[in-house]
Amino acid sequence: MKKITFAALAVPLMWVLLLLLFFNSNKLHAQETTVLSGVVKTADGTPIEGVTVWQQNTDNGTQTNEQGFYTLSISPNAVIVFEYIGYKTQTVKASGSILNVTLTADDDMLDEVVINAGYYSVKDKERTGSISKITAKEIGQQPVANPLAAMQGRMAGVNITQSSGTPGGGFDIQIRGRNSLRTEGNAPLYIVDGVPFLSDTNSTGDLSVEILRSTANNPLQLINPNDIESIEVLKDADATAIYGSRGANGVVLITTKKGTNQPTVFSLQSHTAIGVVPNFMNLMNSGEYLQMRRDAFANDKIAEYPANAYDMNGTWDANRYTDWQQQLIGGKAVSQQVSASVRGGDKRNSFMVQASTAKDGTVFPGDYGNKRKNILAQFSHITDDEKWNISTQFVRGESDNRLLGVDLTRDALTLAPNAPALYNPDGSLNWENGTWNNPLRWTNQTYNAKNVQWLTAWNLEGKLTRSLTFKAVAGYNEMNGDEWKIIPHTIYNPAMGLTSANSSSMQGITKASVWNLEPQLHFHEQFGRHKVTALVGTTFLKQSNAKQVWRASNFGSDAQIQNFLAAKTLRLMTNMANEYAYQAVFTRLNYMYDDRFIVNITGRRDGSSRFGPNKRWGNFGAVGAAWLFSREKIFEDSSWLSFGKLRASYGTTGSDRIGDYQYLDTYQYSGGVYEGGGLAPARLYNPDFSWETNRKMEAAMELSLFNNRVSLSAAYYRNVSGNQLVGVPLPGTTGFASVLANLPAEVENTGWEFEFKYRVLSGNDWNWSLFGNWSSNRNKLLEFPGLDASTYKNMYTIGQPTSMIYVYDYTGTDPVSGAYTFRDVNGDGVWNAADDKKRIVDLTPRYSAGIGSEASYRNWSLDLLFHAVKQQGANAALGFGMPGTFTNQPADALSVSAQQPSAGYNNDFNAAYSRYAQSQQAFTDASFIRLKNVTLAYSIPRVFASKLSGRIYISGQNVFTWTNYKGLDPESQGITSLPPLRVWSAGFILNY
Structure with a gap:
């Protein structure tokens, strides 16, 4: 039974309290003053934090909060001034108790919009690189546990x-395509508050794969989305080259929230969410299923049903029907979160402390879920002479993920619809006399992962001279994991007579840490029309990783199953300890002439312990240029062009994501019976093992039209990744199949990216804006010397994408035999992978897009986001196995063109279906358009003597999906894992 804690009840209780306070608040104010409140937004409807609101000719003023909300006690009919850098100051006479204001940009709107580029910040208008950004507004309004989910679309x-959709499940992120031939070589670099974030998963596949189904990187699961102020993604060479060998796959910069130089504000935030599987498959009912099974046995010419065909031979009730999807994955995942914060400061100091607790439930039977705790603390201080600034951030996340041992999705889809009941009359699990494996046996097998990750960052900045500034960033990030998989004998039928001697448990212990130190010098000077900024710095980094995996079995009692001392058999499966050292020198030179022409040059020299002594150091760099053509005299009086920029960049970045010690001679335990075994060589020495390199080129245009009412941008890029780190085949006489080396293979990614914003309405009451993006990437293998003679010949082909797959060419169904048929490529009458798998299926997404709407009327707002992807994906129907066997099937499995059903006793049908599952029919159109998020919010105007403000909202995630895909979900695909859930949440934010 799902538990609903105080957090769940807090939402409706707080709503009642807020309404009571709202309707009684007018009685709390004196008659000689008026409490004015409202929301300040930009022209596109985005609330602005930090706007100065004051009564003209007085010292009476305040600032807007995160939601753009303010309250101010004023004299009747006073004149109110609204000021914010980069926007025109507005002066409005108050004529009531509510005054909403829309600030319009000045003539150089983008000049004051600052983008975090990592080692430096740049005005958005003056950047020469490709950087995308989302803020706390987009992140915080979505009911997600992982910020990566808020970035989608x-x-x-x-x-x-x-x-x-299981709590703690993985996310995969690719920035402008797949550069490396190795899957693990395509992950971006993550930086949190200037500190490299430990982004590799600490899950052990043997422990987690049955429930999480993927151990893909999920680096942000221990960061509370509400702790994040902004996320910037660096994409092109100009933006990423300053990160050198770590920027080949893009850089994700995460900035946490900070304190403010204003009076202390206390905040309380809570939401409760309900998640469900958004779509069930249309499967056969008992009548359809049993008829299919009868036809299958008839096709196999079997008149008497086998003893183990319990669904057919009368052992199970033929009239019984269970909707297993409802039974096993049809529950409601209750999620709750509460966070509290205090922040503020004065002219020289600022601080913020935020703590939160949450639990994300599951749709499976039982009380499972992931409990999370997060702490964020920040402090900064400016010296009295305003020359030095020191700040520190501390981010800590803790999770306790308790789940059943196996994802029940596959059982929910494939169990025979006339299978027995789950429970006996006495409430015990029903094993139906040993004729089936009750799917709820997996609730006795448990998976538990406890993870703690914390990060601290120190920033020191001081003015040495008027033009020269010293900066230093130091940080430490540590991650600890304790993972258990408990496999008691109770997952088996009691009739088997098993005891705790047949029970086992596995434990994975991981620890990783990284520290970095980056001293820097920054220079800025202006000489007439010439502006020069420069920086030079160095990086010192040290990382260590350790992992142990133990397996224990043969216990005296299941009560001691996590006590390895009670196990009669104990085995160390993995024992690993690695260290990684990295050092770099980097520089940047930026030159601007006449506020129109910009050149940006970056360079970096990196050294990594992961490479051989002959190639340990690598050089990377880029040049970017921009022309702000809207500042030319010809456009000075333009009524339609507000801003225009052409920019281009070219450079190289690199990658050392290959793991540690790969270039060294290494040895492993050989086993064997002679004197207990010994050591055997596992890898050959390669002193020339070195960097993957990525050459990046981009050209782009950015426009703002009609007084910034319409903003457009278009970019074309071409990335070529070479010097691929792969296993190069060796002759058998060497005793090794391959040696890890740099192969001169090249992978190309080309693509287009478009973005737009359109301010439809702008006023004091009504605001409405539209925004969107569209991108398309084409991946292609340009070169691969010796491909035909290598072990990769059946994986890749020149001129095709690296995500391709070779398949049999399906040609239809034989009208005589009723079996699937395929093209015999070499005409030898035999089908085998090497000779006949020649058809290519491209699994690269063709394009992805996002389009959103932000609308507001006074204190009400409605935000929508649609996400669309055009792609090929895995055909879910193939996951059920051959129609006619002992598994349920989709209702349309026996279509006219399908192979005749078989119970598995016809070898020709078996072989044909096996090839069918390896043909183009194994893939299907998995394109979709999804209403990713919808949020309806109300900003509370004023309560409790004007000191209490807030916002209440209802939000939906994965609300509806339009797709022709016939599986559970076109994004996650397949039938082995729970799809992303549809989540509805209700919550509030209070500030005092």
């Missing part, structure tokens, strides 16, 4: 896929 060129 909001950034051009950033493709994010959620692999599972």
Whole structure:
């Protein structure tokens, strides 16, 4: 039974309290003053934090909060001034108790919009690189546990896929395509508050794969989305080259929230969410299923049903029907979160402390879920002479993920519809005399992962001279994991007579840490029309990783199953300890002439312990240029062009994501019976093992039209990744199949990216804006010397994408035999993979897009986001196995063109179906358009003597999906894992 805690009840209780306070608040104010309140937004409807609101000719003033909300006690009919850098100051006479204001940009609107580029910040108008950004507004309004889910559909060129709807499940992110031939070599670099974030998963596949189904990187699961102020993604060479060997696959910069130089504000935030599987498959009912099974046995010429055909031979009730999808994955995942914060400061100090607790439930039977705790703390201080600034951030996340041992999705789809009941009359699990494996046996097998990750960052900045500034960033990030998989003998039928001697448990212990130190010098000077900024710095980094995996079995009692001392058999499966050292020198030179022409040059020299002594150091760099043509005299009086920029960049970045010690001679335990075994060589020494390199080129245009009412941008890029880190085949006489080396293979990614914003309405009451993005990436293998003679010949082909797959060419169904048929490529009458798998299926997404709407009327707002992807995906129907066997099937499995059903006793049908599952029919159109998020919110105007403000909202995630895909979900695909859930949440934010 799902538990609903105080957090769940807090939402409706707080709503009642807020309404009572709202209707009684007018009685709390004196008659000689008026409490004025409202929301300040930009022209596109985005609330602005930090707007100065004051009564003209007085010292009476305040600032807007995160929601753009303010309250101010004023004299009747006073004149109110609204000021914010980069926007025109507005002066309005108050004529009531509510005054909403829309600030319009000045003539140089983008000049004051600052983008975080990592080692430096740049005005958005003056950047020469490709950087996408989302803020706390987009992140915080979505009921998600992982910020990666909030990024989906909001950034051009950033493709994010959620692999599972189970708490703690993985996400995959690719920025402008797949550069490396190795899957693990395509992950971006993550930086949190200037500190490299430990982004590799600490899950052990043997422990987690049955429930999480994917151990893909999920680096942000221990960061509370509400702790994040902004996320910037660096994409092109100009933006990423300053990160050198770590920027080949893009850089994700995460900035946490900070304190403010204003009076202390206390905040309380809570929401409760309900998640359900958004779509069930249309499967056969008992009558359809049993008829299929009868036809299958008839096709196999079997008149008497086998003893183990319990669904057919009368052992099970033929009239019984159970909707297993409802029974096993049809529950409601209750999620709750509460966070509290205090922040503020004065002219020289600022601080913020925020703590939160949450639990994300599951749709499976039982009380499972992921409990999370997060702490964020920040402090900064400016010296009295305003020359030095020191700040520190501390981010900590803790999770306790308790789940059943196996994802029940596959059982929910494939169990025979006339299978027995789950429970006996006495409430015990029903094993139906040993004729089936009750799917709820997996609730006795448990998976538990406890993870703690914390990060601290120190920033020191001081003015040495008027033009020269010293900066230093130091940080430490540590991650600890304790993972258990408990396999008691109770997952088996009691009739088997098993005891705790047949029970086992596995434990994975991981620890990783990284520290970095980056001293820097920044220079800025202006000489007439010439502006020069420069920086030079160095990086010192040290990372260590350790992992142990134990397996224990043969216990005296299941009560001691997590006590390895009680096990008669104990085995160390993995024992690993690695260290990684990295050092770099980097520089940047930026030159601007006449506020129109910009050149940006970056360079970096990196050294990594992961490479051989002959190639340990690598050089990377880029040049970017921009022309702000809207500042030319010809456009000075233009009524339609507000801003225009052409920019281009070219450079190289690199990658050392290959793991540690790969270039060294290594040895492993050989086993064997002679004197207990010994050591055997596992890898050959390669002193020339070195960097993967990525050459990046981009050209782009950015426009703002009609007084910034319409904003457009278009970019074309071409990335070529070479020097691929792969296993190069060796002759058998060497005793090794391959040696890890740099192969001169090249992978190309080309694509287009488009973004737009359109301010439809703008006023004091009504505001409405539209925004969107569209991107398309084409991946292609340009070169691969010796491909035909290598072990990769059946994986890749020149001129095709690296995500391709070779398949049999399906040609239809034989009208005589009723079996599937395929093209015999070499005409020898035999089908085998090497000779006949020649058809190519491209699994690269063709394009992705996002389009959103932000509308507001006074204190009400409605935000929508649609996400669309055009792609091929895995055919879910193939996951059920051959129609006619002992598994349920989709209702349309026996279509006219399908192979005749078989119970598995016809070898010709078996072989044909096996090839069918390896043909183009194994893939299908998995394109979709999804209403990713919808949020309806109300900003509370004023309560409790004007000091209490807030916002109440209802939000939906994965609300509805339009697709022709016939599986559970076109994003996660397949039938083995729980799809992303449809989530509805209700919550509030209070500030005092």
